[in-house]
Every structure is written in structure tokens, then in C-alpha cells.
Amino acid sequence: MITITPKRVFTVPVQAACISADVFAGKPLEEIKKLSITEGKETITLDDAFNITEDKTIETPNITLTGDFSKVKRIGQGMKTGEIIINGDAGMHTGEKLAGGKIIVNGNSGGWTGSEMKKGLIEIHGNSGDYTASPYRGTSTGMKGGVITIDGNVGTDVGCYLQGGIIRIKGSAGRYLGYHMLDGTIFVEKDCAIRAGACMTGGKIIINGTIELLMPTFTIDSIKPKVKIDATQNAQGPFYVFLGDIAERGTGKIFALKATNPAFKDYEKYL
Amino acid sequence: MDIAIKDGKIVKKVNESNAKIIDASGLTVMAGGVDIHSHIAGSEVNLGRMIRPDDHVKDVVKKTALTRSGTGYSIPSTYVTGYRYSKMGYTTVMNPSMAAMKAKHAHEELNDIPLIDKASFTLLGDWWFALENIAKGDLEECARLIAWMIRGTRSYAIKIVNPGGLESWGFGRNVHSLDDEVPNFCLTPRDIITGMAKVNTMLNMPHTIHLHTNNLGVPGNYKTTIDTMRALESVYQGDKPIGHITHIQFSSFAGDSWAHFKSGAEEIANYLNAHNHMTVDIGQVTFADTTTMTADGPFEFALYELGGHNKWVNSDVETEASGGIIPFHFKKKNAVNAIQWSIGLELSLMIKDPWKWFMTTDHPNGGPFFHYPRVFAWLYSRKAREATLKKCNKKAQKKSLLPTLDREYTLYELAIVTRAGTAKALGLKNKGHLGVGAEADVSIYNINPETTDIAQTYKPVRKAFGNAAYTIKDGEIVVKDAEIVATPPGRTMWLDVQTKEPCRIDEEMKRKFKEYWTIEFDNYPVTDHYIKVPEKITIKASV
Numbered sequence: 001m002i003t004i005t006p007k008r009v010f011t012v013p014v015q016a017a018c019i020s021a022d023v024f025a026g027k028p029l030e031e032i033k034k035l036s037i038t039e040g041k042e043t044i045t046l047d048d049a050f051n052i053t054e055d056k057t058i059e060t061p062n063i064t065l066t067g068d069f070s071k072v073k074r075i076g077q078g079m080k081t082g083e084i085i086i087n088g089d090a091g092m093h094t095g096e097k098l099a100g101g102k103i104i105v106n107g108n109s110g111g112w113t114g115s116e117m118k119k120g121l122i123e124i125h126g127n128s129g130d131y132t133a134s135p136y137r138g139t140s141t142g143m144k145g146g147v148i149t150i151d152g153n154v155g156t157d158v159g160c161y162l163q164g165g166i167i168r169i170k171g172s173a174g175r176y177l178g179y180h181m182l183d184g185t186i187f188v189e190k191d192c193a194i195r196a197g198a199c200m201t202g203g204k205i206i207i208n209g210t211i212e213l214l215m216p217t218f219t220i221d222s223i224k225p226k227v228k229i230d231a232t233q234n235a236q237g238p239f240y241v242f243l244g245d246i247a248e249r250g251t252g253k254i255f256a257l258k259a260t261n262p263a264f265k266d267y268e269k270y271l
Numbered sequence: 272m273d274i275a276i277k278d279g280k281i282v283k284k285v286n287e288s289n290a291k292i293i294d295a296s297g298l299t300v301m302a303g304g305v306d307i308h309s310h311i312a313g314s315e316v317n318l319g320r321m322i323r324p325d326d327h328v329k330d331v332v333k334k335t336a337l338t339r340s341g342t343g344y345s346i347p348s349t350y351v352t353g354y355r356y357s358k359m360g361y362t363t364v365m366n367p368s369m370a371a372m373k374a375k376h377a378h379e380e381l382n383d384i385p386l387i388d389k390a391s392f393t394l395l396g397d398w399w400f401a402l403e404n405i406a407k408g409d410l411e412e413c414a415r416l417i418a419w420m421i422r423g424t425r426s427y428a429i430k431i432v433n434p435g436g437l438e439s440w441g442f443g444r445n446v447h448s449l450d451d452e453v454p455n456f457c458l459t460p461r462d463i464i465t466g467m468a469k470v471n472t473m474l475n476m477p478h479t480i481h482l483h484t485n486n487l488g489v490p491g492n493y494k495t496t497i498d499t500m501r502a503l504e505s506v507y508q509g510d511k512p513i514g515h516i517t518h519i520q521f522s523s524f525a526g527d528s529w530a531h532f533k534s535g536a537e538e539i540a541n542y543l544n545a546h547n548h549m550t551v552d553i554g555q556v557t558f559a560d561t562t563t564m565t566a567d568g569p570f571e572f573a574l575y576e577l578g579g580h581n582k583w584v585n586s587d588v589e590t591e592a593s594g595g596i597i598p599f600h601f602k603k604k605n606a607v608n609a610i611q612w613s614i615g616l617e618l619s620l621m622i623k624d625p626w627k628w629f630m631t632t633d634h635p636n637g638g639p640f641f642h643y644p645r646v647f648a649w650l651y652s653r654k655a656r657e658a659t660l661k662k663c664n665k666k667a668q669k670k671s672l673l674p675t676l677d678r679e680y681t682l683y684e685l686a687i688v689t690r691a692g693t694a695k696a697l698g699l700k701n702k703g704h705l706g707v708g709a710e711a712d713v714s715i716y717n718i719n720p721e722t723t724d725i726a727q728t729y730k731p732v733r734k735a736f737g738n739a740a741y742t743i744k745d746g747e748i749v750v751k752d753a754e755i756v757a758t759p760p761g762r763t764m765w766l767d768v769q770t771k772e773p774c775r776i777d778e779e780m781k782r783k784f785k786e787y788w789t790i791e792f793d794n795y796p797v798t799d800h801y802i803k804v805p806e807k808i809t810i811k812a813s814v
């Protein structure tokens with residue numbers, strides 16, 4: 001196991017895509033220390049910014065990060081196997097393009113966490129920023145698979161262009177949840193702000209709390225007693241099921257818990 | 272053989288004792304490349320950059336001690352455009368689509384593209400004043416107005432895009448044949464094309480009219496393309512070509528729908544082989560995730576409907592043109608895309624005379640310009656074509672004529688379709704060749720023409736075309752071993768067309784500007800200070 005702690009408080013973003021189990025694998029400690037990263041516009045080595053130690057007796061997790069990493073971007077980018085634990089806050093783009101393995105954040109995580117990921121698991125035991133599990137600006141290839149769980153709240157534009165995989169949010173979600181999503185599942189245990197599912201054409205969004213306002217381009221389909229989250233787990237309803245986004249000829253589904261959404265009672269007359 | 276260079280020109284000989292000598296023995300030496308059609312600057316290019324952050328993130332270019340940072344991919348930033356062209360040995364590039372209203376913007380961008388000479392073509396085929404005068408039958412006044420516009424926008428040629436269609440697009444309509452009526456003008460596309468070709472001759476323009484045909488990108492459109500070329504037969508005087516159809520690959524579609532889509536290359540090539548009044552460039556598809564951009568607004572709308580509602584830009588440029596931009600990924604496994612790729616190469620191989628067609632990808636529409644070496648390889652090597660065809664959609668493979676075409680381009684023919692022919696078509700007397708008096712734009716590639724069988728070893732040759740051993744611009748070495756070693760600014764060429772009498776700029780014209788344009792008449796023309804390094808070319812018109 002490699003343990004990394006910051007040597008100082010960073011004032012500018014540090015780009016450290018090399019902090020990844022794949023990159024470290026098979027490299028001696030001295031070589032790891034010399035990997036190059038950037039701090040602002042300066043190119044430095046990992047050793048310049050962090051204290052790095054190795055404990056050969058522990059195999060998993062492969063990397064433990066301890067301290068404030070909220071300014072450190074791209075931790076675990078493109079990782080295929082292995083495990084990273086971050087004891088502290090993680091910065092933007094954590095686990096971007098993850099293709100396997102596991103990243104656990106015992107703190108908050110920045111924007112674009114799990115962006116464009118394909119496989120693997122990201123656990124965030126805190127809040128996560130805007131654009132979590134959403135692709136880079138302008139890109140229309142979203143998360144394709146894997147699981148992201150967030151214990152806290154998430155920001156806006158989470159799960160945009162989602163093509164597969166599961167996002168479980170134990171707190172509340174911001175605006176534009178699942179914008180343009182094509183497939184996959186988003187499960188929010190608390191409330192959700194306006195414009196959830198805007199432009200969605202497939203997949204499902206399950207809201208156990210209150211939806212602030214439903215888009216007018218969604219139409220009521222039915223009331224269901226329960227809904228499947230994944231192969232092993234169901235969410236207990238009853239749920240109002242809405243179909244949309246009609247403006248995009250979409251067949252996505254929003255499941256809103258009946259008990260917490262009395263405002264949707266009016267829709268029942270259209271059933 | 273030695274090539275002597277002095278003061279930026281090729282001369283008979285120089286004093287060798289104090290000259291810098293480049294030993295190019297065993298290498299291929301050509302004149303600097305001349306690109307006849309590549310969207311490198313202007314409002315549509317910049318809008319394309321703005322809607323595609325996803326395109327830039329794939330291709331970030333770092334700065335060096337000499338060069339600036341920037342981004343690609345399909346729409347590189349200004350400086351990167353200059354660097355990449357120069358690395359391929361290109362020294363002159365034509366920016367083929369400039370809306371007159373946006374000319375100032377285009378020139379500001381051109382100023383920031385180093386290392387290459389450039390010029391722009393103004394979109395004039397749907398300009399109200401021109402249409403009014405063609406409808407009236409007053410071609411002489413039309414010619415004088417166009418001369419004023421060419422001077423006022425500091426441009427080099429007349430560009431016509433989907434004549435009549437852009438004006439119709441302002442009313443949500445389009446024209447679908449040469450004889451459809453343009454709303455409000457009592458005109459047809461046929462009148463515009465032949466009228467403009469006559470105007471072009473009256474003005475003694477160095478280049479012909481540069482034409483993007485009606486019905487571009489529609490299955491079965493090869494008939495419209497042949498009609499267009501036939502319409503111009505009447506204007507031909509028997510000496511030099513009078514029309515240039517650009518990115519003709521997009522206008523050579525046969526079949527009556529996308530499901531029955533096939534190539535119309537044979538018909539087009541047969542027509543061109545039998546007639547001498549036209550030149551064409553191809554607009555080859557290179558299978559890239561690219562960004563399509565054209566002044567043909569209705570075509571881009573059709574593409575938006577076809578391509579699954581991707582993000583797009585659509586515009587109507589007041590009284591002059593329109594525009595549209597959509598990201599588009601040409602895929603080998605897509606039958607239509609693969610047939611398009613095949614059409615481009617079929618045309619290239621079936622048009623016998625290399626002086627009649629030129630190599631372009633209609634950057635960025637068919638693919639970015641730095642994919643040119645790939646296109647070269649498909650031209651000079653049957654093996655390269657077969658390797659790509661094998662990876663294409665099976666249905667497209669069956670429909671392709673490529674397996675029947677044995678032709679392999681020689682380096683000489685390649686030089687014609689990339690520099691000599693283009694320079695001739697553009698009327699650039701001092702470019703595209705290495706004769707005495709030519710500008711000292713030279714490219715040297717690491718290819719030994721005597722010992723290399725380029726058709727068999729196409730991969731290293733393709734690499735060499737993308738990484739020039741030397742590029743010399745105006746006598747200065749700017750690229751050495753594919754590295755930029757100097758960054759002089761290129762010149763912006765423009766025509767000062769002098770008519771015998773000036774066009775009528777009366778109160779009526781100024782009133783129209785006030786009513787229909789958002790720019791005042793006095794602020795409209797591009798003034799000298801907009802162009803950093805101008806090269807004024809004066810021509811005398813016959814009207």
C-alpha cells in the first residue's frame with residue numbers, strides 16, 4: 001500500500017492523474033515519487049507536493065490518501081483495477097473514465113466525479129459536486145456502467161447523458177438531474193430540485209422525496225407499488241410513474257413516491 | 272538539379288560561397304502546398320469552436336519556446352492551424368466561405384494564422400443587390416457592385432453556395448432544382464449561376480466562380496450537379512475553365528433515398544472527362560469525428576434531422592447568406608458514410624486529367640486538414656485503399672467501385688492535385704511551381720522517389736507527408752524535421768478590382784442598408800488596418 005499525504009495546503013489546482021493503482025503497479029517507490037504532476041502552471045514531481053510512504057505488508061487498498069485533497073484533480077483517472085481510499089475531501093474529476101476497481105472517498109468529492117466512467121465502484125461518504133457522473137462539457141457520451149453511491153447531497157446536472165450504471169444518492173439532488181439521460185438508473189432518497197429528467201429519452205429516475213417541480217413535458221403513465229433499483233433491490237412505493245421527455249420523443253421514466261408528492265394528486269384524474 | 276532562392280523568390284542562380292545550402296538529394300522536393308478550399312477562419316469557424324469544447328479536450332497543444340499553445344481537433348485554433356499546415360508543407364490556404372458582414376472577424380482571425388498565405392472568398396450568390404441586378408438583366412451594374420464588394424471585404428473570389436437556397440431559407444424554404452423560383456426575386460438558381468459566371472469573366476477575376484451546388488447532400492443530387500455544369504457550357508469561351516464546383520463528393524450522390532444510397536461518381540467523372548469548362552475539388556471523407564459547417568443553412572437543417580438531433584447552430588445572415596454547424600462523426604461501419612468515402616476516391620481516380628480536380632477534405636466537413644496524408648495514401652496506393660475498404664460497412668463494400676480501379680497516383684500527379692493545379696485554378700502565377708520567378712515556397716519530404724515504391728510502402732510515405740523534412744516560406748526555413756523553427760506571419764491576398772466606372776452608390780442603396788442591414792453603410796467595408804500583412808493584387812475589369 002502506498003500512503004500519500006499533502007506536504008502543504010494547495011492554493012491552486014493540482015492535476016494528478018498519475019495517482020492511480022494502474023500507474024503505481026509494479027513501480028518501485030523511488031519511481032513513483034518522480035511521476036510528474038502540475039501545480040497551477042508549474043510541472044513538479046509527486047514528491048515535491050506529497051509525502052509518500054510504502055507499506056509492503058498491506059495489499060488492499062493499493063493507495064491511501066490522507067488529508068485535504070480538495071484541490072487535487074483527476075485522482076484515479078482511467079483506472080482499470082485496484083482500490084484507492086481517500087480519507088479527506090477529493091477534488092474534481094475523481095475517478096473520471098474509471099474502467100474498473102474501486103474508489104472510496106471518506107469526505108466530500110468535487111465536480112465531475114465519476115465522469116464518463118465505464119465500470120467499477122465509487123463510494124462517497126459525503127457530498128458530491130455538480131456534474132457528478134456527467135460527461136465533460138459539450139460531450140454527449142455519459143457514464144456507461146458501474147455504480148456510484150453518495151451518502152450526502154449532490155449538486156446540479158448529475159447523471160447527464162447517463163447511458164448505463166446506477167447512481168444512488170442518499171441525500172438530495174440539485175437541478176437538471178439526469179439531463180438528456182438515455183439509460184441507467186438514478187435513485188434519490190431525499191428531495192430533488194426542478195427540471196429532473198429534462199430531455200431524457202430512456203432510463204429511470206426514482207425519487208423517494210419531493211420533486212420541486214415536474215417538467216411539463218412529462219405525462220403520467222400509471223401508479224406502481226414498487227420499482228426495481230438493481231437486480232437485488234426494490235424501492236417500496238406506491239410511485240407515480242411519469243413518461244418523458246415528450247419534447248424529445250423520449251420513453252424515460254420518473255418514479256415519484258406518492259406519499260411525499262401530494263402535489264401530483266391532480267395527475268390521477270388523467271389515469 | 273539545384274534550386275536557387277534569393278529575396279524570397281526562386282532565381283536562376285546565386286553565389287554559392289555565401290549561400291545556405293540544403294542537401295535534398297534522395298528527398299522529394301515540391302512547391303509549397305496550395306489548398307483551394309479549407310474553412311480556417313471566420314464566424315462559422317469560431318461558432319464551431321464555441322459549441323465543441325468536447326472536440327478541444329481531445330487535442331490540447333502545449334506552447335513551446337517559439338510556438339503558442341492552442342487546441343484542435345476538427346477546428347484547430349488559429350495558431351495551431353498555421354503550424355499544422357506548415358508541418359505538412361502547405362504554404363497557401365484559401366478560406367472559401369466568408370459572409371460579407373462577418374468579413375472583419377474573418378480577417379482578424381486570418382491575421383493570427385502564421386506561416387501561410389491566405390485569402391477569402393465572399394459569399395455573393397444570395398446577396399440582394401446582386402440578385403436584383405441579375406433579375407433586371409443588368410449584369411454590368413452587378414459586376415460593378417461585386418467589384419465594390421470584393422474590394423470592400425478584401426476578398427479574392429466569388430463564392431456561391433446553394434444559389435437561391437440561402438435566400439429561400441430566410442423564409443424557411445429551399446430550392447430543389449436549377450429552375451425553382453427564388454422567393455421575391457423572379458429568378459432561378461440557373462440565372463444566378465450563369466449570371467455570376469458572366470460577371471466573373473467581365474471582372475477578369477483570377478479564379479472562376481467557386482460553386483457549392485444546389486441539393487448538396489441529398490441522394491440523387493448528381494443530376495443537379497450535371498445540370499449545373501451543363502448550364503455553364505453556354506458561358507464557356509473555350510480558353511480557361513469558367514466554373515469550379517467545390518467538395519463535389521457531397522454533390523455526387525445517386526439513389527432515390529438514404530436506404531438506396533449509391534455513388535454517382537461515374538456519371539460525374541464521365542461528364543468531366545468529356546468537358547473542359549469546369550474544375551472541381553473533392554471534399555474527401557476521412558472518417559473523423561468532425562464538425563460540419565457551411566453557409567448552406569437548409570442542408571445543415573436536414574443533417575440535424577438525419578443525425579439524431581445533435582447540438583447545432585443555424586443562422587440567417589441578413590440579406591447575404593445563411594449558415595449552419597453540426598458535429599458529425601463519419602464512421603466506417605455506417606453504410607452511407609463509407610459510400611461517401613468511396614465516392615470521393617472514385618471521382619479522384621476516374622477523372623483522368625489531374626489538372627481538373629484537386630484534393631481537399633473541405634476541412635472540417637469531410638475531415639480535418641491534417642488528415643491529408645491519409646488521402647494521399649489512398650490516392651497513390653491501391654493497397655492503402657484496400658486496407659481501409661476492408662474495414663468498411665459490408666453493404667458499402669459491395670457498392671464500391673474501388674476494387675475495379677487500378678490507378679495509383681505518381682508523385683508528379685500528387686503535386687498537381689495539391690499545389691500546381693490549385694495554384695493554376697486560382698490564378699496564382701507565382702505559386703505552385705518551382706520555376707524562376709516563383710515565390711520561394713518549397714516543401715521537402717523525406718521520401719526517396721528513386722528507391723521507394725510508394726504504393727507498396729505507403730505507411731512511411733504517408734508519415735513523411737505529414738511531417739515535412741523542410742518547409743520553406745518566402746525563402747525562410749520555417750519547418751525543419753517536422754518542428755516549427757520560425758513563425759513569420761503569412762500574407763492576406765486580396766483583389767483590388769478596378770472597374771471603368773464605379774458602381775452606383777446612391778441614396779437608395781444607403782436607404783436599403785439602413786432598413787435591412789444591422790451595420791451602417793459607412794461601417795460596412797473592411798478597412799486597411801484590419802489586415803496585418805496585406806498583399807493587394809490589382810486587376811482591371813472589362814466593365
